[in-house]
Amino acid sequence: MSKVGVMICGHGSRSQAAVDQFAVLAEKLPALLPSDWMVDYGYLEFANPVIRDGLDRLRAGGCDRIVAVPGMLFAAMHAKNDIPTVLNTYAAKHGVEISYGRELGVDPKMIAAAGERIQEAVDRANSELGAVPLEETCLVVIGRGASDPDANGNVSKIARMLWEGMGFGWCEVGYSGVTFPLVEPCLTHVAKLGYKRVIVFPYFLFTGILIDRIYGFTDQVAAAHPDIEFVKAGYLNDHAKVLETFAERVTEQLGEIVPPTCGTCKYRTQVLGFEAEVGAVQESHHHHVEGQGANAPGSNVEDCTLCADFCTGECRLEMLAHSHDHTHDHAHDHSHTHDHVHAEYPHPKHPHGPESARKK
Numbered sequence: 001m002s003k004v005g006v007m008i009c010g011h012g013s014r015s016q017a018a019v020d021q022f023a024v025l026a027e028k029l030p031a032l033l034p035s036d037w038m039v040d041y042g043y044l045e046f047a048n049p050v051i052r053d054g055l056d057r058l059r060a061g062g063c064d065r066i067v068a069v070p071g072m073l074f075a076a077m078h079a080k081n082d083i084p085t086v087l088n089t090y091a092a093k094h095g096v097e098i099s100y101g102r103e104l105g106v107d108p109k110m111i112a113a114a115g116e117r118i119q120e121a122v123d124r125a126n127s128e129l130g131a132v133p134l135e136e137t138c139l140v141v142i143g144r145g146a147s148d149p150d151a152n153g154n155v156s157k158i159a160r161m162l163w164e165g166m167g168f169g170w171c172e173v174g175y176s177g178v179t180f181p182l183v184e185p186c187l188t189h190v191a192k193l194g195y196k197r198v199i200v201f202p203y204f205l206f207t208g209i210l211i212d213r214i215y216g217f218t219d220q221v222a223a224a225h226p227d228i229e230f231v232k233a234g235y236l237n238d239h240a241k242v243l244e245t246f247a248e249r250v251t252e253q254l255g256e257i258v259p260p261t262c263g264t265c266k267y268r269t270q271v272l273g274f275e276a277e278v279g280a281v282q283e284s285h286h287h288h289v290e291g292q293g294a295n296a297p298g299s300n301v302e303d304c305t306l307c308a309d310f311c312t313g314e315c316r317l318e319m320l321a322h323s324h325d326h327t328h329d330h331a332h333d334h335s336h337t338h339d340h341v342h343a344e345y346p347h348p349k350h351p352h353g354p355e356s357a358r359k360k
Contacts, residue, residue, distance in 0.1 A: 002064050002065035002097075003036075003038070003061075003062045003063045003064060003065065004034075004036075004037045004038070004063065004065050004066075004067060004254075005037070005038045005039075005040065005058030005059075005061065005063030005065070005066045005067070006029070006033065006037055006038065006039040006040070006058075006066075006067050006068075006069075006250050007040060007041070007042070007051070007054055007055060007058060007066050007067070007068040007069070007087075007098075008025075008026045008029065008039070008040070008041040008042075008054075008068075008069060008071045008246070009041070009042065009043075009044065009051050009068055009069065009070050009071055009083045009086075009087075010022045010026075010041060010042070010043045010044065010047070010071040010072075011043065011044050011045065011071070011072060011078055012043030012044050012045045012046040012047035012050075013043075013046055013047055013206070013208045013209070014046050014047075014208075014209065014300075015207060015208035015209055017206075017207045017208070018206040018207050018208035019043070019047045021205075021206040021207060021237060021238070022041070022043075022071065022205070022206055023041070024238055025071075025205075025237075025238045025242070025243065025246070026039065026040075026041040026071075028238060028243055029243060029246055029247060029250075032243060032244065032246075032247035033247055033250060033251070038058055038061045038062075038063055040054035040055075040057050040058050041054050041071070042054035042055070044078060044082055044083060044086070044290070045290055046290075050290050051083070051086050051087070051090075052086065052090055055087075055090050055094075055096075055098075059094060059096060063096075064096060064097065065096075065097050065099075066096060066097065066098045066099070067098075067099055067101065067250050067253050067254065068083075068087055068098055068099065068100050068101065069100070069101040069102070069103075069246065069249045069250055069253075070083055070100075070101075070102075070103045071205070071246075072103050072104065072205075073103065073104050073105075073110075073143075073144070073154075073203065073204070073205060074103055074104075074105065074143075074144075074146075074150075074151040074154045074155070075102075075103040075105070075148075075150065075151060076146035076147070076148035076150070076151035077146065077147065077148060079103050080148075080267060081267075081280075083100070084100055087100055099253050099258075101249045101250065101252065101253045101258075102249050102252075102259055103249075104242070104245050104246070104249065105154065106154050106157050106158060106161075107245050109241040109242075109244050109245045109248075110158070110236075110241065110242065110245055111158060111161050111162065111165070112241050113236055113239040113240075113241035113242050114158065114162055114201070114203060114236065115162060115165065115166060116239065116241075117201065117233050117234050117235070117236060117239070118139065118162065118166065118199060118201050118233050119166075120233070120234065121199055121201070121231050121232070121233035121234065122134070122137070122199060122231075124231070125197065125199075125229065125231045129197075129229055129231075132196055132197045132229070134166060134167045134168050134169065135167060135168070135169045136169055136195065136196060136197070137168055137169055137195060137196075137197045137198070137199060138168065138169060138170045138171065138172065138190055138193060138195040138197070138198045138199070139159070139162065139163055139166070139168040139170070139171045139172075139198075139199050139201065140171070140172050140173075140174060140186065140187065140190055140198055140199065140200045140201065141155065141158065141159035141162065141171065141172075141173050141174075141201050141203050142173075142174045142175065142176060142183055142186075142200065142201065142202045142203065142204075142214050143155030143158075143173065143174075143175050143176070143203050144175065144176055144177070144203075144204065144210065145175030145176050145177045145178040145179045145182070146178055146179065147178055147179070147343075147344075147345035152175065152179050155173055155175070155203060156173050158203060159171050159172075159173045159203075162201075168199075169195060170193060170195060172186055172189065172190050173186070174186030174187070176202075176210040176213055176214055176313075177210065177213075177313050177316060177354065178316075178345060178353070178354065179345070179347070179350075179353055180347065180350040180351075180352040180353035180356075181352035181353070181356075182217075182313075182352060182353060182354065182356050182357065183213065183214050183217040183218070184217045184220065184221065184356055184357075185351075185352035185356045186352070187200070187217060187218060187221040187230070188221055191221060191224075191225045191228055195228070196227075196228060196229060197228070197229040197231060198228060198229065198230050198231065199231050199233055200214065200215075200218045200230060200231065200232050200233060201233040202214045202215075202233070202235045203235075203236070204235040204236065205235065205236050205237070205242070206235065206237060207235065207237075209310075209311045210311075211235060212310045212311060213310055213311050213312065213313060215232050215310075216309060216310030216311075216312075217312075218230050218232055267279065267280050276343060277343045280343065312357045313354065313357045314357045314358060316354055316357070317354055317355070317357065317358060
């Protein structure tokens, strides 16, 4: 009989609070799984333990069948390329069976969790600022943002289901980075729509630099429009429905029919504007920041010459301006050459995308 080990593969963050919150989620998950299963976790980049450390602990505990899931809301490059590369390399090296499941994705339980977080913000605003009907309120859903329209499109689908399900007067979608519109241009646009109240909901699992960015730009736009109530909703965190979805993504891998992953993956099928990436080699490019954390150079606003109160993402402008086929030197005590090239996002110069973070 195989001993089953469960591996939760997180992205990692330079924010210690985000790392701590992910660890809490991983610690709560075993209660929803068979008692004889062993559960561990690790991060792709920035934070410790890294994924292979968690895999080592599962092997040391006698697990010869490992069921891995991406600890992520949607599948973009990290879930589609980077994590599978780490898992496949480890499985081949150590001769252990590792299966890989779906991301949390568009799921009724996730939508229910998001709805509760939004309702909490609505109730708080009604109590503190006075009641405003939902049909007179604009909902803004902010996603992570990726160079993958599949993941970005899923944020829009979540937003539509929340909008229609809860009955808001209007809804807009923005992103914290990479794609468009970013937070500030999105909220500036919303301010022109004539709604008295705007609920800003980060569709994120945990806190971190990007949550600070979302709330920071919300405060900036709110200050410029004092006649509008901008209300900041909380992110998902360890909501019970989130934990249930994680558990389902684990157990469904052991069923007779394993659900397929990445149905509209740009690496498997032609997606409008991204046709050149079909069949791209599956490889990870995050080994140069593996295990780096909150103390890494440039990880804190206090050390940044571009930002004042929160991370605006302006530093990403320089990173987007060049190819990955070069020698990296990210001020973290080592330099090396990559011999692979990742396709560039086709709209890096969009005026409401990363360029909107540039200081005027």
